[in-house]
Amino acid sequence: MFKWLPHSKRLLWLFVFLALPCIVFAFSGQTQKDREKARDTALRPSHHSGLPVVGELVRQPEPPEEHARRQLKEQWYRQTTSLREIKDPGQLVDGEMETVNLRFIDTMEVRESTAPQSTAPRGLPVWLSAVVIGSILNGEAFVDEVRTGVYTDYKVKIVQILKDSTATLYVGSQVVASRAEGAVHFPSGHTTNYLIEGMGLPQVGSEYVLFLSPIPNTPEYEIGTGYELKNGRVYALDDENGSANNMDQTTFIKQVQTYIAQQGGTKP
């Protein structure tokens, strides 16, 4: 076979045949990578967000004390967030086992002419009760008991305290800080990611400057906003604060401390 071809051409054809599967493999690999990348992008509600933590619709039993605390927290979430129905959509939605339920929230603020105003920009909410540097140890997503909301609890190890009006935090302690987003794995096998456009989720294992607001009657906090500390730079958890992205970490922390001092907060 191919003996009628000159030797060099035979070799050429041989290499073409060898290269062809390689090309097909390269492109199919690329398509797979594209798909994974698209999924990755869709699951991150902000540019510097971590991926949502997946929780189960059906909860594991928990000690009564913890259950009571969770009820208080969920009650507070029901009062402060717009509700949405959490239900099992069946195994496949448009042929997919996993979907994103994205929510757009349109808010605005109006300046009160008579009230004293904060000098700190909106992106640095130093008026909140606590500002800490903390590492995210783990995350756990929960569905509200009456199934009208999803939130994720992050266990945060305090590395440095920049402000603590509650006087309950100390370096090395662990606190729970949450966000009203997360993913739910339903009994049908389907997973829905409940996200809010522009509002990021912390990445487990990363370190953040977190602006925290206490959840009433519980020792837990809600994450007002945050900035990831990575390689000496900061990256905003929420897109609306993106102007701080890539800022030098030391400069950023000094800025936060200055605003805290102006606000009359503690600066340990």
Place this chain on the structure above:
Amino acid sequence: MKCLRFLLSIVAGAFFLCVATPASLAQCHQPTTIAISYTWPPNNLVAVHEGSVPTVPLTTAMNNWNAGLYSTFDCYPSFALDSGTAGRDIFMSYAPLPPPPQCRPGFICFTRGVTDLQNAKFLSGRLSSVNITINSAVNANDVVMKPDIPANRLLAGLEVRLQDFQNLSPLIFLRVGSVNHRICVRDHFDHVLTIRTANPDPGMTRKGFELLEVESE
């Protein structure tokens, strides 16, 4: 010798295709995008079903969009009450919505509306129908104007008053209109007003999305 060089170049090419190409493409910078599936297709007339939202401000909002952003800047789509391109619908409802939890001291914060894509339907990869809730507690007196900003200020020669937009929290739905892969948002108008007004204190800023890029079709 020539033949060997030729063969080596083929081997190098095959190697590049197998290994180097995917890796290099994977490092491409990801632009700021939201999924195009969250936008309306161009050249569509979206039917707005008012639900319990007051008709007058809703109609004004749609007319302003159609006359201003749609006609002048080609910000698609256009909107009409209860009629439009088959299968392109916005279902509005009017209900109390809690304010955002974090509000600066000295400010009052409002949630104007929520667009939830939970029950949205998609057709050919673009929005087909979506439910939008407008905060019934937000009204003109709450959110519109400080008296030192003339209510009839014209915006960028559009002959559309800022008040016409700000009276109308239903404008939340305009967030999903798109043009040239960009979302046309009312922020344009806030921005225009802020830099055009002689008053150094615009009195009001908004929190939410900046101009969003939409991924390419």
